[in-house]
Amino acid sequence: MxxxxxxxxxxxxxxxxxxxxxxxxxxxxxxxxxxxxxxxxxxxxxxxxxxxxxxxxxxDGIATVKSFAIVTESSHGGFKKLLPYAVTTAVLGEGPTLSLRYDGEVGNIAIGQNVKIAFEDNGPDEATPVWVAL
Amino acid sequence: MTGALQNQNIAAVAGLGMTDMGRVYGQSAMDFAVQAVALALDDAGLDKNDIDGLLISGGLCSYLNMSDAVSMHLQKALGMQDLKLVNEMNAYGATAASMLQYAALSCASGQTDAVVCVFADAPLQEKPTAGYGTAINVGTGIESLNGPSGILNAATQFAMAARQHMEQYGTTSEHLAEIAVSTRAWASMNPLAQKRDPITIADHQSSRMIADPLHLLDCCVVSNGGVAVIVTSLERARDLKQPPVRILGWGQGHPGDRDDRMIHTGARMSGLQALQMADVELGDIDIRQIYDCFTYTTLVTLEDYGYCAKGEGGEAFSNGRLGPGGDLPTNTGGGQLSGYYMWGMTPISEAIIQTRGQARERQVPKHDLTLVSGNGGALQYHASLVLGADV
Structure with missing residues (x-):
């Protein structure tokens, strides 16, 4: 379906x-x-x-990974293509904490490592921030 | 004790109504709500005209703005007029325990005589078109980054919490499995439970991954259904059909968006308040009914209530200690993991059944005092109750 x-x-x-x-x-x-x-x-x-x-x-969007979850199943067609993907919570140097998708190999992510913000094109309307390896 | 409310003689639960729960189709949340109230009135031996207060809580249907979610229209659906108290409340999974607190306060103050607290939900559809975890982006602005980020359900957030606990304290997936297994052992004795076949650690480990490190058997069931609870004064409850279940103490602890809230939860703050108000110690508690949206939630809540040192829950709650025959009987109806997912009404309903001594095969021999938790959101909200038998 x-x-x-x-x-x-x-x-x-x-x-x-x-x-x-x-x-x-x-x-x-x-x-x-x-x-x-x-x-x-x-x-x-x-x-x-x-x-x-x-x-x-x-x-500068540089942050330290606090935790992550590897999503291995989704009933959402748009996300099925991305499986498995890592949802990652990271703490920015300036203080705020954000949970975003990590755009990269899930095997490469670890707690304590640094990541930074990048943007993925989300169609004509908006761009969405993601984490990428630093 | 100065400055603290002493509520031992104030309020009690007099009625409990539970509809059919689980994959029950053809009824809206509003339909379940009306049935639950009818069952609660019958259980208490009260007439609808005896009720003068109504507190309402919706579940996933309300969260997802689905049509026919339980709402303020419930008063109309119940044909109740000239009530002295009505409110739709929301602290997500902490709502139910909060509702009982406000109902108790209202009855204690003399504002109302009898308040019915209602939860109903019908997120499961025979032919799903949309639902939790499928497509809906909840919220706007910064909140609306969750959907595009693939954070489509609570499992993702609790998986991150569990991983952090594992990293920090050495907790393992097998530790979480222990909780799934003991909870299922209780469920196997509960005819209301949706999952009743016993499971092993190996079953848990081989169940499919949902959001690593959480397996399918770390996650709660989803249910359609409704639960209603009638709160009145202890004095009045003593004259009614059922043994009164006293509302001895309560507390709330809402971390909000505190960064470490998923490791150091609101259970600590709300649990301490509830025990203090009830004037009992943790060691006096006979049974625990913990909001278990995931196995991890049971572990972290019991830790924060003080059942072990912070971080040691993995070992401390293993070896069947929480299960039948264990020294810390917990989630004796199968909780939300194996029983039924009526948000905060799951732990409350089982607490009422056990305290009354009506749990049959799964009845815990000593059932004078029960500690109940309700967790809301991704652990932003927490409410606790100490319920007790009228002894």
Whole structure:
């Protein structure tokens, strides 16, 4: 049974429009708060630390792998083609933690290793961040 | 004790209604909800007009915005008017235990006489067109990166947690298998359980991988069905049909998005509060009913409740200790792994059955005090209860 061969695309919000625009150019951005100098990645406009308004700022996207899961089955046609793939949680140098797909050989991934953000073309609408080996 | 509520004499569960559960088709979540309430009223020996409060919780159907999910319309479907308390609540798997807490508070304050707490879900379809893990991208903005990233179900997130626990503490897949095996041993004695054939460690190890390191037998079942629980004052419950199940203590602990929440869960905070309120020690607890969406959840919850030092759960809960005849009987109805997946109502319903002494073949001989957990989301939410027999 084929259900939705096309993988889902991200859904922009007012607070994340700048992020997804940058993603289309291949640039990764994080939220930064000028008031308390913290970085965040909530997609909501205000800093979760001090509630001042944040702005999107360039990040090198370098992170350390905290854990990963190797997905070995999927009922979703769009993901079947990618099996097995590793969903990876990694902590960015600036602090925020993100869970994204690791685009590479699943056998090459290990806890503690460094990865960085890249973007995969997600069709005409959006680009999606993935982790790649550093 | 100063500053802490002492609730020993306040509230009790007077009624439990459980519909057919599992691959039961042809009924919506709303249909199951109405049936569950009817069964709970009958169980308690109450009339619908005795109910003056209604708390509502949806499951996967609500999460996925499926039509006919249980909702605020339930009041209409139940023909209940002029209630003193109505709310649709959501802390995912922690909702059910939270509902009982608010119901107990409401009855204790005199706001209501009898509150029915309802959970119902019907995510399984005979001919699936969509569902959990298939195609739906839940959320918007940053949350909506999950779908494109292939994070399509909870197994992916719990697999990452389990791997981290393994890396940090040396926990193994065989340790998780021990939990699957002991939980299934209980299920084999529960006619309500969806999976009743006994399994071995080897069966677990050879079951197919879902999200490495989690095998199929690390994952819960999925169920259609409904459960309703009626909470009233202890005094009133004593005059009703069933032996009262006292709501002795409760607590909540919600880590939110704290980075280490899947290793150091909200069970610690909520469990300590619940035990303190009930004025009992962990060692006084006879039975544990743990929200077990995955084997790992049982392990980490028991660790955080304090049943062993942090990280030692793999060894500590092996060798049948959690199973029939073990010294820490846990998930005595087969939990969600082998029993039925009614979110937080799974552990609560079995706690009620055991506390009343109605568990027949699987009845734990000493059943005065039960510790119940409810876990929500990817461990962002946690609620605990201490339930007790009226002795």
């Amino acid at each position: 084929a259900i939705d061969e096309k993988r889902p695309t991200p859904i922009r919000t007012d607070g994340t429009a700048d992020f997804f625009e940058a993603a289309k150019r291949g640039e990764f951005m994080l939220q930064h708060c000028r008031n308390c100098d913290q970085c965040s990645f909530t997609g909501y406009k205000y800093c979760p630390n001090c509630y001042a308004k944040t702005e999107w700022r360039h990040s």
